[in-house]
Amino acid sequence: MKRKVTLKQIAKELDVSISTVSKALRNSKEISEDTCNKVQAFAKLYNYRPNNIALSLKNRKTKTIGIIIPEIVHHFFSKVIRGIELVANKRGYNVIVGLSNESFSKEVINMEMLANGSIDGFILSISKETLLQQDYHHFNETINQGMPIVMFDRVVNEVNCDKVIVDDLLGSKNAVKKLIDNGCKNIALITTKDYVSVGRLRTQGYLEALEENKLEPQSNLILKIVEELDSEDHLEDLEAEIEGLFRGNSKIDGVFTVNELYALTAMKVARKLGKNIPEDVQIIGFTDGVLSKHATPSLTTVRQHAQQMGEKAAELLINRLEAEEDDEHYKTVVIETKIIERNSTK
Amino acid sequence: MKRKVTLKQIAKELDVSISTVSKALRNSKEISEDTCNKVQAFAKLYNYRPNNIALSLKNRKTKTIGIIIPEIVHHFFSKVIRGIELVANKRGYNVIVGLSNESFSKEVINMEMLANGSIDGFILSISKETLLQQDYHHFNETINQGMPIVMFDRVVNEVNCDKVIVDDLLGSKNAVKKLIDNGCKNIALITTKDYVSVGRLRTQGYLEALEENKLEPQSNLILKIVEELDSEDHLEDLEAEIEGLFRGNSKIDGVFTVNELYALTAMKVARKLGKNIPEDVQIIGFTDGVLSKHATPSLTTVRQHAQQMGEKAAELLINRLEAEEDDEHYKTVVIETKIIERNSTK
DNA sequence: TGTTAACACGAAAACGTTTTCGTTAAGGAT
DNA sequence: ATCCTTAACGAAAACGTTTTCGTGTTAACA
Known part of the structure; x- marks a missing residue:
């Protein structure tokens, strides 16, 4: 040896x-x-x-990017990582991953571990718990110490940094518009509680689409799922809730959901209640993951271009890292969404 | 600032x-x-x-684990990462991820980037191209330089290191046995080309199960898919191949596939040909991912315990890193599989 | 012969730690 | 007054680089 x-x-x-x-x-x-x-x-x-470590010490930069995401077993986040990795490697950077597991304290600890010299900058998406507590001091402190951050998807106005987001509002609006154009009169919304910013924005898109088409929003058409039911272990509870929605409103002929799982469950419930898709009920889900493509019927979705988000985030970060003088002007890049039409809509 | x-x-x-x-x-x-x-x-x-970097230089260890996997947008691999991250963090290590994208050269480059001081050891799964070329010098060189490697899932005898594998052979054998016990007489196998070790082993399990039950293997019941069709872009081609299999053998009443996608596609084709699942055809797929649970009908699968594999791999690596004297005896840990019964079998 | 310039190389600092080994001064013992 | 111990601290090396600034040798030139 x-x-x-x-x-x-x-x-x-x-x-x-x-x-x-x-x-x-x-x-x-x-x-x-x-x-x-x-x-x-x-x-x-x-x-x-x-020796890379010696070089890092000497140059005071590590050529490494820290990623903090809430969850890695998730099509969206892993696609973002792939995007980040792609451009990072191309530009000579490595990528080090920390998982917050949707927990505030793990997010803080992970960031502290990495911020002490291990990396040059962060790309991250905020954990649900952090969003709920609205405590963003760790982000601002990191930035104050001269370490740039790029946030993606789940971002927040209280932190001043580069951001990459999808146009949740417009994407949802277009999806709901499509349902309306396809003849739906009673469109249900299955969403999350409002503190998740993307849930809030998608809900808003839904409402705006209705309004623009002179449709009255009905509170009994809107189902806000508590986060605990999101996990794979509570599928039956989720199903029960959605079944309640359908039973409470037999005229539902369109459903828009803020994620894949809700959409698939809605399809399942609709079928169970003897409704045909897309003849009786049309369904569109936000987030184009693996499930949608392989569902029966395959699901029409709003594609987010996750990989592109990762690429863009990495670009923003590396550009900032390699900029001569530091630019106080932070950008927010909006990635366009795209409706992928499949068989759950007419 | x-x-x-x-x-x-x-x-x-x-x-x-x-x-x-x-x-x-x-x-x-x-x-x-x-x-x-x-x-x-x-x-x-x-x-x-x-400053972590200064400490790393001084202590000649980075407290960081390098992971090289072929692909991150993949339920199995991201679950493994989660497992690794879990125990790594618990024991004070960070995790840095490199993607080989199934390419030999990217695997080599990534390893070289990380091996020069950035990490203390590797956890990796070999890329398909590397398996095809059977060139493992980069692994052996890394090990010779004193950097331990733990391989998982796609492993190879030519490299002497700790390994974590699923019992592909037994898992497949049990799955096929189950089909036989359920009354299937003509069981098809949809697998990959043989150079992917897991494909080969799963094929072997299929054959052994047949043999033990006095069933004659029939070559026209075995379909070996070329890897190009694996990608999401060639779904139709994959479908056509599988349809060919069914049309060539109308007596098929059971199907065992080496992954989820093949299983789902098989279900789709069977339905298209007017066969009911599980009444006319029963299907079991290896790899328990998201697709299986949400398919219609939900798919009976062989669960691999991916997260557990990651945890075990991390344990093996860290134990070796922190061992006083180096142990020349390398372990291979076999993770048991488990059949998850759902609605694609009787 | 003396001055200068080019050439080829080495010493040392710096990055931020930890740790070993002094060193100084005070205080007690003899 | 001398010796020894101890407390409290500092100097310096080491980890592996890169880079700046010498420095010595040789050759060219006046």
Whole structure:
């Protein structure tokens, strides 16, 4: 087992100084061609690679991006990571991942672990608990220490930084419009509680679409799911809630949901109640994940371009990291959504 | 914007030496109580945190684990990551992710980037291209340089290291046995080409189950899909292939597939051909992902316990990293599979 | 012969820690 | 008055780089 070889060892072996070795490897013209060749040959032979940690310490930058997301077993977030990784690697950066698991304290701890020199900047999406508590001091402190942050998807006005978001409002509005254009008169909304910003915005899009089409919003058509039911373990409860919605309103002929799972469950319930999709009820879900494409019938969805979001976020961060002077002007990039028509709508 | 404060700055400010500050912060009894308090108060005020990079350089360990996986937008791999992250964080390690994208060269490059000091050890699953080329020198070189590797799922005998695998053979065998017990006489297999080790093993399990039950394997019941059709973009081609399988053999009453997607597609095709599931055809898929649970009918699967695999892999790696003397004896941990019965079987 | 310039290289600082090994002064023992 | 111990602290090395600034040698030139 041969340990990694260092400049010092090469220097000793070749009986020159460390500086000479370093310069020779970088083809400095201070060093004679002879010595250069000798050093390079030796380095190649022993497979010399500069130690990243030493370089990081010296350069005061790590060429590493920290990602904090609430959950990784999730199509949307893993696609974002892929996008980040793609451009990060292309530009010579590594990516280090922390999971907040939707918990405030894990988010804080993870950020603290990484902020102490391990990374150059953050790309993150805020955990639900943090959104609920509205405590954003850890973000602002990090930024104050000179470490840039780019937020995506779940963002917040209280923090001044670059952001990448989907146009939740417009995306939802267009989806609901589509249902209206397709002839739906009684469109139900299945959404989350309002403190999740994306839930709130998508709800707003729903309402605006109704309003623009002179449809009266009816409170008994709107179902706000408490977050506990989101987990895979409470599918029956979720199903029961949605069944309640349908039973309470037999005229429902369209459903818009803020995520895939709600949409699939709604389809399941509708079928169970003897309704045909899309003939009797048309359904559109926000978030285009794996489930939608393979559902029966396949689900019409609002695609978010998750990978593109990741790419954009990485670009914003790296540009800022490599900018000469720091730009106090923070951008918010809006990624357009797109309706993917499948078989759950006419 | 206040930059991160260092020992040197504290020392200067308090007019003591760097050593004194360092010791005071660690409550060394070499330092008077008075000085200790003063230093600690100052450090707290300025929110001093030791620089991880400097510590890494000094200690010659980074407390960071490198993960290389072929693909992150994949339920199985993201669950493994979650498992790794879980125990890594618990034991004070961070996790840095590299994606090989199933490419040999990206795998090599990613490993080289991380191996030069950024991490203490690897957890990885081999890319398809690497498996195809059977070139494992980068793994062995890494290990030779003293950096431990733990492989999971896609492993290979040519590399001597700790491994965590699912019992693909037994899992498949049991699944096929179940189909046989349920009355199936003509069981089709939809698998991948043999160079993917898991595909090969699962195929073998299928064959053994048949053999043990005195059923003759029929080559026209076995469909080996070329990897290109795996992607989401070639769903129709995949469908066509599977339809060919069914049309070529109308007596098929059971199907075992090596992944979820094949299973779902098989269900789709069967339905299209007027067959009822599970009455006419029963289906079991390997890999218990999101699709299975939400399919219609829901899919009976072989669960792999991906998160548990990640946890185990992380344990193995960290134990080795923190072991006093290095143990030349490498373990292979086998994670038991479990059949999750749903509605695609009787 | 003396001055200068080019060449080839080395010493040392710096990045931020921790730790070993002094060093100084005070105080007690003899 | 001398010796020894102890408390409290500082200097310096080490981790592995890069880079700035010497420095010595040689050759060219007046």
